[in-house]
Amino acid sequence: MEATVVKTGTEGKTWGGGENPPLKASYGKMMMWFFILSDALTFSAFLAAYGFSRYKFVDSWPIADEVFNHFPFLHGVDAPMYYVALMTFILIFSSVTMVLAVDAGHQLKKGKVVFYMALTLLGGIVFLGSQAWEWKNFIQGTYGAVETKGGRILQFLDTDGKRVALSDIALESTQREALDGSTGIWFVKDKTLPTYTIEDIKAGFAANDNYLIRIQKLDDTGHPTVLSREESIARLNSDAVRVVEGANLHRNEYGHPLFGNYFFFITGFHGFHVLMGVMINLIIFLNVLLGTYDRRGSYEMVEKSGLYWHFVDLVWVFVFTFFYLV
Secondary structure, rough: OOOOEEEEOOOOOEOOOOOOOOOHHHHHHHHHHHHHHHHHHHHHHHHHHHHHHHOOOHHOOOOOHHHHHOOOOOOOOOOOHHHHHHHHHHHHHHHHHHHHHHHHHHOHHHHHHHHHHHHHHHHHHHHHHHHHHHHHHHHOOOOOEEEEEOOOOEEEEOOOEEEOOOOOOOOOOOOOOOOOOOOOOOOOOOOOOOOOOOHHHHHHHOOOOOOEEEEOOOOOOOEEEOHHHHHHHHHHHEEEEEEOOOEEOOOOOOOOOHHHHHHHHHHHHHHHHHHHHHHHHHHHHHHHHHHHHHHOOOOOOHHHHHHHHHHHHHHHHHHHHHHHHO
């Protein structure tokens, strides 16, 4: 069996890019489109898995407005989704500057390419820094919660329905001594002990009649169920076993641990793509400064990196929708 090859032009050469009939695109741009298509399928699979998991554990899925409610330099201010919206705007705006850089490249205007690519790089770096800051707040936590024997999360509210932090509930922090091999036969080495113990929380909760507990079960209106004062005390005293502060791969004060797993993996995977895009754009930016593409008479490399950058921005729109809006 003979292999079939595509021959173009009068010389009968095998197609290798350049002046090619397929889609009127160079070989390099075709390969970039193939990469983008395969990567899009990967992100689609991740987001589909996230959607199925959320549907299965809808009762215990975190409320986005309570998770992402921080804003830099505004400590203690409840600003749900504001900073995430700002991050999204910055990344989308960097896609606009990338378009302008590609257009300037088509016109062989080096100065404009340098200017717009610099803005694109700045937008990517700011986005990465913002994502790192968001991760820090997610890991650190906002209010804290209590975990039950069955792994459910109990969250605290006041009588107005507003979340209450553990620091407002606990009467005092119990003095604890970490054991090691010289002070005990059995010991647990844990550098991240919670700030408060279950006893601290129980004592503070019992002393204040204005506190209630919210459980991970939706009521008839589709909202998490808020227990009465008597039910709250009974649930706390009978089921509470552990204080949870922040989120990691095992526990999550906001709800089901799977949310944290998906959040770290998918946003981290996207952040890795943004980092690679920044590095690629930086290399091309330096080549623009050195006049490499002026000597070639073509700024196609800027266009190729632009395709990748637009893809990264588009993926974030879907990640933003799944994690923050839906």
